[in-house]
Amino acid sequence: xxxxxxxxxxxxxxxxxxxxxxxxxxxxxxxxxxxxxxxxxxxxxxxxxxxxxxxxxxxxxxxxxxxxxxxxxxxxxxxxxxxxxxxxxxxxxxxxxxxxxxxxxxxxxxxxxxxxxxxxxxxxxxxxxxxxxxxxxxxxxxxxxxxxxxxxxxxxxxxxxxxxxxxxxxxxxxxxxxxxxxxxxxxxxxxxxxxxxxxxxxxxxxxxxxxxxxx
Amino acid sequence: xxxxxxxxxxxxxxxxxxxxxxxxxxxxxxxxxxxxxxxxxxxxxxxxxxxxxxxxxxxxxxxxxxxxxxxxxxxxxxxxxxxxxxxxxxxxxxxxxxxxxxxxxxxxxxxxxxxxxxxxxxxxxxxxxxxxxxxxxxxxxxxxxxxxxxxxxxxxxxxxxxxxxxxxxxxxxxxxxxxxxxxxxxxxxxxxxxxxxxxxxxxxxxxxxxxxxxxxxxxxxxxxxxxxxxxxxxxxxxxxxxxxxxxxxxxxxxxxxxxxxxxxxxxxxxxxxxxxxxxxxxxxxxxxxxxxxxxxxxxxxxxxxxxxxxxxxxxxxxxxxxxxxxxxxxxxxxxxxxxxxxxxxxxxxxxxxxxxxxxxxxxxxxxxxxxxxxxxxxxxxxxxxxxxxxxxxxxxxxxxxxxxxxxxxxxxxxxxxxxxxxxxxxxxxxxxxxxxxxxxxxxxxxxxxxxxxxxxxxxxxxxxxxxxxxxxxxxxxxxxxxx
Numbered sequence: 153x154x155x156x157x158x159x160x161x162x163x164x165x166x167x168x169x170x171x172x173x174x175x176x177x178x179x180x181x182x183x184x185x186x187x188x189x190x191x192x193x194x195x196x197x198x199x200x201x202x203x204x205x206x207x208x209x210x211x212x213x214x215x216x217x218x219x220x221x222x223x224x225x226x227x228x229x230x231x232x233x234x235x236x237x238x239x240x241x242x243x244x245x246x247x248x249x250x251x252x253x254x255x256x257x258x259x260x261x262x263x264x265x266x267x268x269x270x271x272x273x274x275x276x277x278x279x280x281x282x283x284x285x286x287x288x289x290x291x292x293x294x295x296x297x298x299x300x301x302x303x304x305x306x307x308x309x310x311x312x313x314x315x316x317x318x319x320x321x322x323x324x325x326x327x328x329x330x331x332x333x334x335x336x337x338x339x340x341x342x343x344x345x346x347x348x349x350x351x352x353x354x355x356x357x358x359x360x361x362x363x364x365x366x367x
Numbered sequence: 368x369x370x371x372x373x374x375x376x377x378x379x380x381x382x383x384x385x386x387x388x389x390x391x392x393x394x395x396x397x398x399x400x401x402x403x404x405x406x407x408x409x410x411x412x413x414x415x416x417x418x419x420x421x422x423x424x425x426x427x428x429x430x431x432x433x434x435x436x437x438x439x440x441x442x443x444x445x446x447x448x449x450x451x452x453x454x455x456x457x458x459x460x461x462x463x464x465x466x467x468x469x470x471x472x473x474x475x476x477x478x479x480x481x482x483x484x485x486x487x488x489x490x491x492x493x494x495x496x497x498x499x500x501x502x503x504x505x506x507x508x509x510x511x512x513x514x515x516x517x518x519x520x521x522x523x524x525x526x527x528x529x530x531x532x533x534x535x536x537x538x539x540x541x542x543x544x545x546x547x548x549x550x551x552x553x554x555x556x557x558x559x560x561x562x563x564x565x566x567x568x569x570x571x572x573x574x575x576x577x578x579x580x581x582x583x584x585x586x587x588x589x590x591x592x593x594x595x596x597x598x599x600x601x602x603x604x605x606x607x608x609x610x611x612x613x614x615x616x617x618x619x620x621x622x623x624x625x626x627x628x629x630x631x632x633x634x635x636x637x638x639x640x641x642x643x644x645x646x647x648x649x650x651x652x653x654x655x656x657x658x659x660x661x662x663x664x665x666x667x668x669x670x671x672x673x674x675x676x677x678x679x680x681x682x683x684x685x686x687x688x689x690x691x692x693x694x695x696x697x698x699x700x701x702x703x704x705x706x707x708x709x710x711x712x713x714x715x716x717x718x719x720x721x722x723x724x725x726x727x728x729x730x731x732x733x734x735x736x737x738x739x740x741x742x743x744x745x746x747x748x749x750x751x752x753x754x755x756x757x758x759x760x761x762x763x764x765x766x767x768x769x770x771x772x773x774x775x776x777x778x779x780x781x782x783x784x785x786x787x788x789x790x791x792x793x794x795x796x797x798x799x800x801x802x803x804x805x806x807x808x809x810x811x812x813x814x815x816x817x818x819x820x821x822x823x824x825x826x827x828x829x830x831x832x833x834x835x836x837x838x839x840x841x842x843x844x845x846x847x848x849x850x
Contacts, residue, residue, distance in 0.1 A: 155557070155570040179513075187516045311517035 188310035196304040197267040200253050209334070210298035216290055216332040224331075227279040231266050234258050269303050270294065276311070277367045287325040287352040291334045292317070298334040314365070318358035325352050380474055381813045382656035390657065390809050394552075394802045395559055397652050402799055405651055410795045416788015423781040424499055432502045434778040441761045441773035446500045448753040449783055452636070453493035453790075454534065454608055455629075455749060459637025460486025461537070461601045464544055465594040474665055476808040477658045480552075481648070482641045483545040484801070488793040489640070490538045492786045497530075499782075526610040533600075533607035540597045547589050550576050552802040602626075605633040612756065619699040619760035622687065628680035632749060635673035635719070638666055639745035646739045648798060657804050660733050667732045670745065674723030677752075681720065695765060703759045707772055711755050718748020 184190065208214050217223060219232035234257040241251055257264045270293075272278055290297065295306030307313060317324050323338070327345040330336045341349065359365070381390070402410075427434050437444045463482045467475040498504045510521050510531045521528050554576035557569035576582060606626035613625035642663070649658045688700040703712045722744045731737045763770045797803070814820050 155566055156575075161575070183514065183516075189516070308516070311519070312515070315518045 187308070188313070189308035192305050192309050193307065194304060195269065196302045197269060199267055199302075200264055201266075202250055202302075205297045205300050205303055216297075223280045224284050225281055227277075227281060229280045234264060270305060270309060272309055276314075276365050278365070284331055285328075286321075286356050286358075287328060287331070287349065288317075288321075289324075289326045289331050289333070289336075292324045296334055311365075315360065318360055318364075321356050321358055322353060325349050325356065328352075378659070378661055379814060380477065380659065380661070381809060382659065383814075385656045385813065387810055387813070387815065390813070391555060391559075391806055393654065393657060394804045394806050394809075395556055397798065397803065398556060398800055399559070399561075403651060406795060406799065409791065413788045413791035413795055416785050417792045418785075418788075419781050420785025420789055423778055423785055427499060427778065427782075428502075428504070432500065434776065435782070436774050436776045436779050438771075438773075440764065440769050440771050441758055443757050443761065444773050445754070445775055445779040445783060446496045448750065448757055449786060450493050450496035450500075451608055451629075451753040451757075452750050453489045453496070453786065455605065455633035455636040455753075456640045456746075457486040457489035457493060457537075457541075457637065458601065458605060458630075458633035459641050460484075460489075460541055461544070461597045462634055462637065463641070464541075464548070465597040466601055468590075468594045469598060473812045474662050476805055476812055477662050478641060478645060478666070478804075479808070480545075480548065480801075480805045481645055481803060482637070483541060483548070484794065484797045484803075485641060485644060486541045486637075487538070487545060488790050488797075489637075490534065490541065491793070492790050494534060494538070495786060495789070496782075526607065526614045529607045530611055533604050537597075537600050537604045540593065540600060544590075544593045544597060547586070547593060548805055548808070549801065550574055551578065551586065551807040552805060554578065555806055556802060601634075602630055605629040612760075617760045617764055618693070618695040619684075619688075619703070619756065622684065624680055624683055624687070628677070628684075631673045631676040631680065632719075632752060635670060635677055635723075636746060636749035638670050638673070639742040639749070642666055642670070642738060642742035643746065644794065646735060646742070648803060652798075652803070654804065657809055663735070663738060664732050667726045667738055670742075671723050671726040671732075674719060674726075674745070678720035681716065699760055699763070702763050703755060706759065706763065708755065708759050708762075711751050712759070715748050715751040715755050718744045719752060722748070 208219075209216065219236055220229040221232070221236075223229040234254055237251075237254050238258050241248075241254060245251060253264055256262075293307055293309075295304075297303060326333075326336065326338065327341070327348045330345070338349075432446075435444065435446065437446065460483045463475050464479045467479075498507055501507065509519065510528050512521055550573055553569050553573035557566060557573050560566040560569055606629065609625035609629035612620035613622060615621060645658060645663075649655065685700050688696045691697075703709075722741050725731045725737070725741060731741075758773050762772055810816060
């Protein structure tokens with residue numbers, strides 16, 4: 153006596169293939185689409201003031217540290233206060249409509265509410281000064297900011313991405329004098345700079361243990 | 368399974384005269400008739416317990432594991448106690464199904480289905496505890512080797528990771544073992560089914576079993592392979608659980624005796640739990656012809672053996688604590704017996720070491736009320752054992768400035784009671800819908816299964832009208848008297 157039709161004999165095979173394929177698809181979707189390289193890279197929030205890094209850092213050639221002044225001394229690179237902007241803009245383009253929020257902030261004393269672009273989780277501790285002192289340049293993590301009209305995340309900023317460099321820092325070390333130089337590459341290095349880089353690399357001890365970053 | 372031949376005048380494993388048909392009938396009708404009132408009472412109680420568990424876990428995940436009493440220095444407390452307790456209970460399943468099978472202990476046929484089911488549900492309850500102990504169970508994939516953006520990989524040097532693999536392997540193999548054994552019995556239920564839905568469901572899980580010669584030979588082979596695979600697991604699982612403690616540097620944990628000591632304790636508690644459940648089911652469902660006093664007595668002998676082994680381990684721990692000359696080790700053991708948790712220690716000793724010694728007396732070994740009480744006492748004692756090991760080692764270890772005591776909160780209690788609810792819910796559903804005794808295997812051990820069997824006179828035995836009475840068949844009395 154048959155309860156089930158004969159083709160049901162294929163059910164175990166079909167079910168096994170289905171589970172394998174379904175599991176594969178789910179894993180792929182998570183690994184690929186839910187990864188920081190998909191979710192973080194390309195993030196370019198609109199800022200209250202359409203500040204152009206391409207103009208200031210690129211065309212005008214201002215050093216990063218003119219505005220992000222504490223980056224060599226503190227964990228935070230620091231968003232410049234309105235006073236830094238007004239240092240120039242009290243003289244230059246004083247009537248620009250696009251600068252209205254900056255002038256308003258200058259008059260009221262309330263800071264401009266810049267939107268954070270590079271955001272790592274609270275449980276990850278990151279210190280700018282340590283990285284700069286070790287010879288890691290701005291461009292390694294932030295990309296060619298001097299070419300960005302709007303600052304956009306270039307790197308995944310994931311734990312795996314951090315560890316890639318902590319395990320193989322060689323390609324990301326540069327002479328201290330070239331820290332903020334976005335265009336500089338290791339091919340441009342002089343003999344003296346090469347020696348300095350070798351010294352920095354020899355001293356580098358990027359932590360790979362948990363408490364290096366999760367304190 | 369090869370044919371069973373009783374040695375000399377050994378009493379048969381099934382009441383004399385019980386026919387093939389009667390065995391099918393006794394086991395199958397439980398799933399076919401309405402559930403008895405007692406089943407419903409127990410089921411409502413168990414489901415309420417499961418509800419309490421669900422509520423507690425929900426609150427715990429919302430608030431954090433601070434709702435439990437665990438805190439520095441006692442970071443492991445009831446949760447890990449319950450984990451080890453449940454895993455230990457889950458141990459009897461493989462021992463009975465695999466080890467006793469390989470050793471041709473035919474009396475296992477009456478209890479193996481039962482204990483395998485118990486194993487599955489106990490391991491589920493056990494896995495619950497480390498999962499919620501993490502506080503963030505959605506990260507439970509961390510111990511699995513899945514490629515991820517964090518470049519994080521399991522730490523294969525950690526005994527906690529070995530635990531993950533040991534327990535999940537154990538669970539998988541136990542489940543397979545259980546299911547393979549169930550296939551012929553599901554087919555029996557399918558063939559007896561009167562309505563379409565039953566036919567469909569049992570037919571589906573019976574995987575098209577027709578009972579052909581080829582089916583049986585494949586079945587036997589699969590069963591043997593699974594038995595061989597799971598035999599090492601009997602030793603490995605609880606050894607690995609003991610490594611969670613033994614590989615640490617806590618006084619009272621860092622000892623080489625832990626793996627065998629834990630395995631003995633696990634078999635001990637597993638058999639006690641099987642006994643508790645078996646006695647209830649045997650009485651409620653009238654399984655006296657299939658589960659006889661002889662089975663129970665043999666189980667009691669195993670409990671006596673393992674209980675004595677556990678008692679030896681307790682003594683040996685003290686000896687080594689003294690012999691090692693390590694002041695911390697020595698202190699921890701004196702503190703166990705005389706410190707703040709002396710009551711837990713002495714509960715453990717009286718439940719685990721003293722109570723099974725009563726099984727030296729044949730009268731007690733064969734008395735249903737006595738073995739029921741002792742089996743429950745052993746379960747309590749084994750819970751205390753894990754509590755004593757975990758809490759007394761942690762609460763006063765090295766620096767007196769870091770000493771502290773543990774007090775359970777309401778949520779510790781509800782999680783534990785809730786896990787019992789979950790276990791019994793699953794177990795009662797099993798009793799209700801699955802053949803609780805391996806029909807096909809029991810049939811292999813009755814005298815009629817012997818090709819040379821010559822029925823002497825009437826091989827169709829007594830009727831089953833008054834099953835509920837404890838061993839109350841008039842025609843059974845002579846058989847029992849001979850035992």
